[in-house]
Amino acid sequence: MGMSRSMSVGKSTRNMALFSWLMVMLLVASTARAELLIRITEGADAAIPIAVVPFAESGAMPAGDKVSSVVQADLTMSGEFRPLEPSKMLSLPSKRSEVYFRDWRLLGQRYVLVGELTRNGERIQARYELFDVNREQRILGETAGASVSGIRSLAHHISDRVYEAITGEPGVFSTKLAYITLAINGNESVYRLQVSDIDGQRSKVRLESREPILSPAWSPDGKKLAYVSFETGKPVIFVHELATGERTKVADFPGLNSAPAWSPDGQSLLMTLSRDGNAEIYQMNLASGNTTKLTNHWAIDTEAAWDHAGRGVFFTSDRSGGPQIYHMERPGAEPRRITFGSRYNARARPDSKGEYVYYVHQRESTFHIARRNLKTDEETIITRTGSDESPSVSPNGRMLIYATQQGGKGVLTVVSADGGAAYSLPASEGEVREPAWGPISR
Amino acid sequence: MKVSAQNKVFAMLLSFGLVAGCSSTGETMDDGSYGSDVAAIDQEGGSTVYGGAEGDGVSSSSLSDEERQEARAQAEQEALRNITTFYFDFDTSEIKQDARDVLVAHARYLASNPRQQVRLEGHADERGSKEYNLALGERRANAVERFLVVNGASRGQIETVSYGEEKPVVRGSSESAWAQNRRVELIFQ
Numbered sequence: 001m002g003m004s005r006s007m008s009v010g011k012s013t014r015n016m017a018l019f020s021w022l023m024v025m026l027l028v029a030s031t032a033r034a035e036l037l038i039r040i041t042e043g044a045d046a047a048i049p050i051a052v053v054p055f056a057e058s059g060a061m062p063a064g065d066k067v068s069s070v071v072q073a074d075l076t077m078s079g080e081f082r083p084l085e086p087s088k089m090l091s092l093p094s095k096r097s098e099v100y101f102r103d104w105r106l107l108g109q110r111y112v113l114v115g116e117l118t119r120n121g122e123r124i125q126a127r128y129e130l131f132d133v134n135r136e137q138r139i140l141g142e143t144a145g146a147s148v149s150g151i152r153s154l155a156h157h158i159s160d161r162v163y164e165a166i167t168g169e170p171g172v173f174s175t176k177l178a179y180i181t182l183a184i185n186g187n188e189s190v191y192r193l194q195v196s197d198i199d200g201q202r203s204k205v206r207l208e209s210r211e212p213i214l215s216p217a218w219s220p221d222g223k224k225l226a227y228v229s230f231e232t233g234k235p236v237i238f239v240h241e242l243a244t245g246e247r248t249k250v251a252d253f254p255g256l257n258s259a260p261a262w263s264p265d266g267q268s269l270l271m272t273l274s275r276d277g278n279a280e281i282y283q284m285n286l287a288s289g290n291t292t293k294l295t296n297h298w299a300i301d302t303e304a305a306w307d308h309a310g311r312g313v314f315f316t317s318d319r320s321g322g323p324q325i326y327h328m329e330r331p332g333a334e335p336r337r338i339t340f341g342s343r344y345n346a347r348a349r350p351d352s353k354g355e356y357v358y359y360v361h362q363r364e365s366t367f368h369i370a371r372r373n374l375k376t377d378e379e380t381i382i383t384r385t386g387s388d389e390s391p392s393v394s395p396n397g398r399m400l401i402y403a404t405q406q407g408g409k410g411v412l413t414v415v416s417a418d419g420g421a422a423y424s425l426p427a428s429e430g431e432v433r434e435p436a437w438g439p440i441s442r
Numbered sequence: 443m444k445v446s447a448q449n450k451v452f453a454m455l456l457s458f459g460l461v462a463g464c465s466s467t468g469e470t471m472d473d474g475s476y477g478s479d480v481a482a483i484d485q486e487g488g489s490t491v492y493g494g495a496e497g498d499g500v501s502s503s504s505l506s507d508e509e510r511q512e513a514r515a516q517a518e519q520e521a522l523r524n525i526t527t528f529y530f531d532f533d534t535s536e537i538k539q540d541a542r543d544v545l546v547a548h549a550r551y552l553a554s555n556p557r558q559q560v561r562l563e564g565h566a567d568e569r570g571s572k573e574y575n576l577a578l579g580e581r582r583a584n585a586v587e588r589f590l591v592v593n594g595a596s597r598g599q600i601e602t603v604s605y606g607e608e609k610p611v612v613r614g615s616s617e618s619a620w621a622q623n624r625r626v627e628l629i630f631q
Contacts, residue, residue, distance in 0.1 A: 228576075344570055346570060347572075408614065433572075
């Protein structure tokens, strides 16, 4: 059961974006068709115009998605690009000698991507070039290959390279999402831990259970997931090796075993345990199973995450009366409260540069995702939906995925980090929640 | 008329009209009160409240005063114990005033039945973050556990688990759904 991409809103002026968002919400409420929603992105003024020219092909290509259409969809999805429709192109070059910069300038394009695919047995080889139209320069020229069945991987790789050549930041189109789906049939609930591409395609079920599964967390190398499963009747933390399916029960203490978060070196997990009677944050060395208690307070302490430098820890505590975000300079140090001005701030997720931290934020009676600039302390609400939770930042810090509701059902929504652009990923059946954005694998 | 002790109790229960009433108000309330049946017990406490028994045509003349007292007390306790779900305000784990008599009845029952085990399942509404809600559900279950222990139950009889926001009884995003989902359920095993 895959997810389908259902909308994509480009960034423009604040008002335009808000208007688009409202339109999208209305359309989503009445219909789940994707085509209607994509049209709204046309107003994306600030996005960079780029022409992704359909690649020339030699040899039989697999049926289904074209590499260039996937690249085009990827770049649109980021909210930072506005690809030109191929029907508007004046020519379809596949190499430098065929690119007439004047034509592309007339079409208002900043960049042009051209390429060619060649089939060699069971492999597809791509040669592609990216041009800066104004400077009339080639800024990227590469080849890449994949198996015939891996054509989407090849396309995502090209998208990553194009994105990086233009923005200077690594692309995240080859990364994966983990999430939990819930299908309810009468009295039966089926929870599934799934992993897919960030456009929801190629989803695979990794665990299925009649009892809740939550809090999936990627190991830094992207090879394992830690999560909480209720399959034994209580919350227990497992580590799941994706390649082999091998699972290890790492924390099954009396009380809560929850909110796992990997250390940057992959050697330990932060987790919430209540074995001493109250929810506290611990660090567990995975090789030895030894735990170190990092908080000690009668209040709830949970939802730990390493800061960008991998030295300090963000967490949620209600020691001030309601849940707020705290930061420890190093594990076990005296925590400093960093959120104020709302009675509910929880589940912090920092970006990889130490610029921002994202969290669940209550404003009046609605729950949004807010981001806080860690240097200026400026707080901005970046979601326009309500009932928002489980923020997870893309590894390049440019996008954020979170869980929200549309028409009474849980869906995932991806927004650009400033909230300007968005697309959503509803489940084809039932609900989807608890997204976790995987790392860039090198 | 010869009536066994058990039947006497049953007759009393019927005359009180308590059993079903309590359990249904307990399940559906969403404004934080347990409804008038339980409130009456709270306010007036014990045997004098249910003087209407005669009016229902059940003869109580064959019961001695002592027997009647005992039957009433027992019926009252059993009726209270039909309530097994306890509700909480948003982001709190404070046991509400009107839940206390019911929990005392459960605690006494556990104290006098040491082999009886009970599982306390703590829950939260869907708002806010899942992992915090997991901890909140646990804190609610722990609050109920402490209350039961203080009132005579033994810690060894009680198991607690939190489901956080994962197992709502009512799906939906209304005040009423949320109120019914913020709960601790007692499951006797």
